Amino acid sequence: MEPVKIGLLGLGTVGSGTVIVLTRNAGEIARRAGRGIEIAHAAAREYKRDAITGIEHIGRIGEDAFAVVDDPEVEIVVELIGGYSPAKELVLRAIANGKHVVTANKALIARHGNEIFAAARARGVMVGFEAAVAGGIPIIKALREGLAANHIEWIAGIINGTGNFILTEMRDKGRDFADVLKEAQARGYAEADPTFDVEGIDAAHKLTILASLAFGIPLQFERCFTEGISRIEAQDVAYAEQLGYRIKHLGIARRCPEGIELRVHPTLIPHRRLIANVDGVMNAVLVKGDAVGPTLYYGAGAGSLPTASSVVADLVDVVRALTTDPNNRVPHLAFQPDELADTPILPMDQVETAYYLRMMARDEPGVMARIASILGEQGISIEAIQQKEPGEGDTHVPLVMLTHRVREGQMNQAIARIEAQGSVQGAVMRIRMENLAG
Numbered sequence: 001m002e003p004v005k006i007g008l009l010g011l012g013t014v015g016s017g018t019v020i021v022l023t024r025n026a027g028e029i030a031r032r033a034g035r036g037i038e039i040a041h042a043a044a045r046e047y048k049r050d051a052i053t054g055i056e057h058i059g060r061i062g063e064d065a066f067a068v069v070d071d072p073e074v075e076i077v078v079e080l081i082g083g084y085s086p087a088k089e090l091v092l093r094a095i096a097n098g099k100h101v102v103t104a105n106k107a108l109i110a111r112h113g114n115e116i117f118a119a120a121r122a123r124g125v126m127v128g129f130e131a132a133v134a135g136g137i138p139i140i141k142a143l144r145e146g147l148a149a150n151h152i153e154w155i156a157g158i159i160n161g162t163g164n165f166i167l168t169e170m171r172d173k174g175r176d177f178a179d180v181l182k183e184a185q186a187r188g189y190a191e192a193d194p195t196f197d198v199e200g201i202d203a204a205h206k207l208t209i210l211a212s213l214a215f216g217i218p219l220q221f222e223r224c225f226t227e228g229i230s231r232i233e234a235q236d237v238a239y240a241e242q243l244g245y246r247i248k249h250l251g252i253a254r255r256c257p258e259g260i261e262l263r264v265h266p267t268l269i270p271h272r273r274l275i276a277n278v279d280g281v282m283n284a285v286l287v288k289g290d291a292v293g294p295t296l297y298y299g300a301g302a303g304s305l306p307t308a309s310s311v312v313a314d315l316v317d318v319v320r321a322l323t324t325d326p327n328n329r330v331p332h333l334a335f336q337p338d339e340l341a342d343t344p345i346l347p348m349d350q351v352e353t354a355y356y357l358r359m360m361a362r363d364e365p366g367v368m369a370r371i372a373s374i375l376g377e378q379g380i381s382i383e384a385i386q387q388k389e390p391g392e393g394d395t396h397v398p399l400v401m402l403t404h405r406v407r408e409g410q411m412n413q414a415i416a417r418i419e420a421q422g423s424v425q426g427a428v429m430r431i432r433m434e435n436l437a438g
């Protein structure tokens with residue numbers, strides 16, 4: 001049978017990895033897909049020709065991405081440019097031209113996925129996006145197919161490799177934030193705008209996609225609560241360790257009676273949990289299903305070949321399904337498109353979680369008791385409390401507390417009251433805490 005001809009948009013980190021994997025594993029890929037996969041046409045503005053093994057097999061390389069999506073020879077368009085625009089226009093035009101699409105673009109799917117999937121459905125084409133979440137980990141396939149029997153209760157994931165790399169290097173080697181970020185950029189992990197990594201936007205894109213697949217809801221990126229890692233201080237990392245916790249930047253989606261929690265923020269988790277020990281650029285997603293219990297998916301969350309692994313897996317899936325009836329294909333968001341639910345996403349002040357609090361309290365009698373009584377009045381129960389040694393001549397000492405679970409709205413009120421105390425200096429550091437027990 002003739003090989004399937006694909007068009008490739010982008011020859012950057014993931015694009016070059018995709019060429020390498022398609023070339024290196026061509027024989028096995030063809031045996032799996034039932035047909036060979038040939039890159040007929042690629043578009044890229046800049047690329048490192050010498051670093052891309054197999055580039056000589058690409059039929060044609062130009063600069064015009066629209067020429068690729070309009071190329072009649074191309075059956076599947078692989079979008080690896082990233083960003084919202086022109087990726088959205090390119091993908092919609094490819095779909096309008098009747099071409100299937102594979103993309104690694106989480107920003108595009110999280111923000112415009114509802115529109116893209118509706119267009120794809122109307123045109124009877126497939127859109128694969130395994131590479132959009134957690135790099136090389138096949139988490140989309142696991143949620144959409146492997147866990148299809150389950151009522152998914154919650155998901156918690158380390159889903160940004162750059163952020164995890166930064167936190168790990170800071171903790172293990174005491175390295176400087178900016179220096180580690182530079183290394184992540186050099187290794188091709190970071191987004192074009194690295195604030196997407198450190199402020200949690202990239203993780204929020206990915207969590208939005210996972211929540212849709214898990215709970216059968218439309219993509220709602222704008223409702224995801226997002227807090228980054230840039231406020232985390234070395235002393236919090238150290239205090240967390242002393243208390244038996246690690247700080248990880250987690251994406252959490254949880255089904256509650258009132259709605260769905262959708263949030264990305266630094267989180268203390270017990271250090272004995274497997275996920276607490278996921279370091280460097282590695283990602284991990286913990287999924288709790290009612291039938292299967294907790295399951296954990298682990299692997300490289302960014303990088304050229306790991307992400308290409310997911311892109312090529314999608315290509316194999318699309319090639320296998322080219323001749324199937326569009327109505328019998330696996331639905332893009334796991335649930336049949338007419339069966340998506342309008343379950344509300346909860347505002348953050350209704351989310352319930354435990355907390356780590358750190359504040360600088362004046363070192364004099366009654367201060368700790370006053371803070372404890374404010375928490376008590378707000379219905380917040382303290383699980384642990386530690387006052388650290390004052391430094392030579394210090395008037396204030398760090399006070400670290402762990403609380404039981406409470407609604408964020410109540411905690412906000414308590415923090416405002418504590419910060420208004422003359423005996424507390426500066427802002428209270430609050431880091432949410434999750435047990436993640438199965």
Ligand code: HSE
Nearest residue numbers: 160161162189191302
């Ligand atoms: N910037 C992303 C990360 C790339 O660091 O996880 C993979 O999506």
